[in-house]
Amino acid sequence: MKTNCGSIEQYLYLCREGELTPGQRREVEAHCAECPACRSVLAGLADLERIVGPLRTLPAGPEPPRTLAGNIMAAVVHESSARPKPATILSGYLPGWVRPALACALTGLACLFLVQEYRDASSIAALEQQLAAVGRAAEQPAAGGSIPERLRSGLPPGDLSAINPLDLLRSVFPPSYGKREGLFDELAKKYPDLARISLKRKLDAGDRKVLAAEGQAFLRDVQRLVQEGDQQP
Amino acid sequence: MNGKTTLIAGLLAPLLLLSNGCLDEKVKTRIFPDGSAERIIRINDPHPSRPNDFLAGGDSSWQITVNDSDRKADNYGYTARRLFREPADLMRAYDGHAGEGEAGVEVRLQRRFAWFFTYIDYRESYIFHDPYRTAPVSDFLSTDELHRYQQDEKSDSLQLNVDRWKAYTQGEYIYLALAEEIKRRNDPALPPELLALHRQTFINLFTGSLEGSGSVGRKKPGSPDSGTGARKNASARPPTSEEVEMMASKEGADSLTAWLRVILGTDAVLPLRGAIFNILSRTMAIDKKFLHPDTWTYEVEMPGLLLATNAGKVEGNSLTWSFKPDQIRVAPYVMEASSRVTNVWAFIVSGLLAVAVVVLAIRRR
Numbered sequence: 117m118k119t120n121c122g123s124i125e126q127y128l129y130l131c132r133e134g135e136l137t138p139g140q141r142r143e144v145e146a147h148c149a150e151c152p153a154c155r156s157v158l159a160g161l162a163d164l165e166r167i168v169g170p171l172r173t174l175p176a177g178p179e180p181p182r183t184l185a186g187n188i189m190a191a192v193v194h195e196s197s198a199r200p201k202p203a204t205i206l207s208g209y210l211p212g213w214v215r216p217a218l219a220c221a222l223t224g225l226a227c228l229f230l231v232q233e234y235r236d237a238s239s240i241a242a243l244e245q246q247l248a249a250v251g252r253a254a255e256q257p258a259a260g261g262s263i264p265e266r267l268r269s270g271l272p273p274g275d276l277s278a279i280n281p282l283d284l285l286r287s288v289f290p291p292s293y294g295k296r297e298g299l300f301d302e303l304a305k306k307y308p309d310l311a312r313i314s315l316k317r318k319l320d321a322g323d324r325k326v327l328a329a330e331g332q333a334f335l336r337d338v339q340r341l342v343q344e345g346d347q348q349p
Numbered sequence: 350m351n352g353k354t355t356l357i358a359g360l361l362a363p364l365l366l367l368s369n370g371c372l373d374e375k376v377k378t379r380i381f382p383d384g385s386a387e388r389i390i391r392i393n394d395p396h397p398s399r400p401n402d403f404l405a406g407g408d409s410s411w412q413i414t415v416n417d418s419d420r421k422a423d424n425y426g427y428t429a430r431r432l433f434r435e436p437a438d439l440m441r442a443y444d445g446h447a448g449e450g451e452a453g454v455e456v457r458l459q460r461r462f463a464w465f466f467t468y469i470d471y472r473e474s475y476i477f478h479d480p481y482r483t484a485p486v487s488d489f490l491s492t493d494e495l496h497r498y499q500q501d502e503k504s505d506s507l508q509l510n511v512d513r514w515k516a517y518t519q520g521e522y523i524y525l526a527l528a529e530e531i532k533r534r535n536d537p538a539l540p541p542e543l544l545a546l547h548r549q550t551f552i553n554l555f556t557g558s559l560e561g562s563g564s565v566g567r568k569k570p571g572s573p574d575s576g577t578g579a580r581k582n583a584s585a586r587p588p589t590s591e592e593v594e595m596m597a598s599k600e601g602a603d604s605l606t607a608w609l610r611v612i613l614g615t616d617a618v619l620p621l622r623g624a625i626f627n628i629l630s631r632t633m634a635i636d637k638k639f640l641h642p643d644t645w646t647y648e649v650e651m652p653g654l655l656l657a658t659n660a661g662k663v664e665g666n667s668l669t670w671s672f673k674p675d676q677i678r679v680a681p682y683v684m685e686a687s688s689r690v691t692n693v694w695a696f697i698v699s700g701l702l703a704v705a706v707v708v709l710a711i712r713r714r
Contacts, residue, residue: 243656332497
């Protein structure tokens with residue numbers, strides 16, 4: 117019966133005296149007679165047995181200490197931790213607190229940058245508004261003169277008593293404000309002393325004082341209203 | 350009496366208008382990111398009588414050049430230039446110190462380091478001490494009006510109120526000096542109470558010429574100017590040397606003495622003629638002490654990105670303020686600006702830090 121190496125291998129390592137049945141031993145010997153590879157393995161095992169075999173006959177020594185296994189494992193762990201790890205650019209040399217410290221610093225800088233940008237953007241927006249207002253005020257005279265100038269130019273020469281103040285104001289305001297109900301009443305309420313001045317009589321010192329005190333504020337209000345009107349579509 | 354009032358008002362009113370001719374002072378300041386600054390002051394008069402009064406570097410730390418030959422040249426006149434290496438140098442040179450009746454200038458230039466940006470804050474204030482200190486300007490202009498006047502709002506009524514204040518303070522100063530003199534003389538024929546009874550009339554002598562021009566903003570079409578405008582025209586013309594001499598001359602003192610004689614109804618004022626002359630001379634000296642140009646033009650070039658300013662004109666980083674003496678007379682005139690300079694190195698360092706944090710985070714995993 118021809119046997120293959122795979123089926124005979126399991127018997128090769130047990131091929132010591134008393135380990136195999138006589139049939140199994142014959143089968144191994146028959147295969148090895150024909151297979152040089154397995155014969156070589158069997159010869160190697162025979163050599164090993166020749167060396168180790170006498171040791172089995174020696175008398176048993178003292179029992180190993182109970183802590184031997186634990187000591188060996190501790191030594192293995194120690195050896196493993198003591199062995200230097202492969203070095204990297206940063207992690208091999210930085211203390212442990214550096215990583216969180218760097219993260220905190222970076223977060224702080226990011227917050228600082230955001231706060232600065234927000235605050236400065238607000239300042240710039242306010243400055244742009246301010247400059248735009250200055251620009252509008254500077255352009256106003258070019259667009260037909262200021263309100264006082266338009267009012268002055270609207271005054272006819274001679275006797276002022278025939279002037280209807282509302283008609284005069286309407287002549288210098290955008291048409292949209294002529295239709296706005298209550299506008300002049302509101303202005304009259306806001307500037308009661310100014311409203312009491314009559315164009316039908318000569319201005320006295322009191323009138324001039326009122327004009328100086330309330331006139332400019334009134335004209336600024338009117339100017340603002342006109343600007344709002346100009347900006348309407 | 351009206352005729353005399355007009356005569357005296359005509360003689361004394363120019364006291365309010367003392368000027369040094371059409372003198373313009375231009376101050377250009379370049380502020381650098383490191384806080385150093387260069388200042389160039391140019392006066393369109395090659396030989397100003399008292400350069401220090403214009404804060405234009407009368408000492409050796411300033412580099413002075415004078416061009417008195419070519420009137421059409423840009424650098425015609427007196428030019429002073431100085432480099433301030435540190436903000437503190439500039440602040441030391443302009444520490445706001447001023448004598449009585451003189452204008453003082455205070456500069457504050459600060460660099461604030463804030464990692465990504467360095468903030469530059471500039472503030473320059475003209476501090477003028479009212480030479481007479483008899484009546485606060487707040488009696489004549491509200492806070493809002495003061496602000497608008499300083500912002501160069503073109504308003505006849507505002508200018509009129511300022512003129513009234515100036516006339517009033519000067520008139521009251523002369524009145525108080527005269528009252529003190531009368532009290533000192535202790536003349537039974539001229540008791541101090543007699544002058545006190547006519548206090549308002551006396552002060553009206555100075556303000557009266559302004560009251561008649563109070564028709565704010567009223568002008569007939571085609572007329573050259575309103576009453577207030579005429580007043581402004583008068584302000585625009587500096588008094589001649591003869592007029593200035595006239596104000597504190599014997600004739601000026603004679604006119605005021607004669608007017609007082611009529612108002613108070615006693616000849617006891619006649620011996621006061623010499624004292625009146627001295628008071629008028631002293632008043633004129635006070636006004637002369639404040640030597641100023643007709644206009645100031647301040648140009649400041651800020652570094653970096655402009656964040657805020659109260660300048661009237663902004664072109665890029667160049668800021669310009671233009672103002673006249675009256676605008677610093679009513680209250681301190683403040684010029685302010687802030688800008689920020691980007692610290693490129695701070696961005697680089699922060700970027701490297703970010704990379705390090707990312708690398709560490711990856712290695713940990």
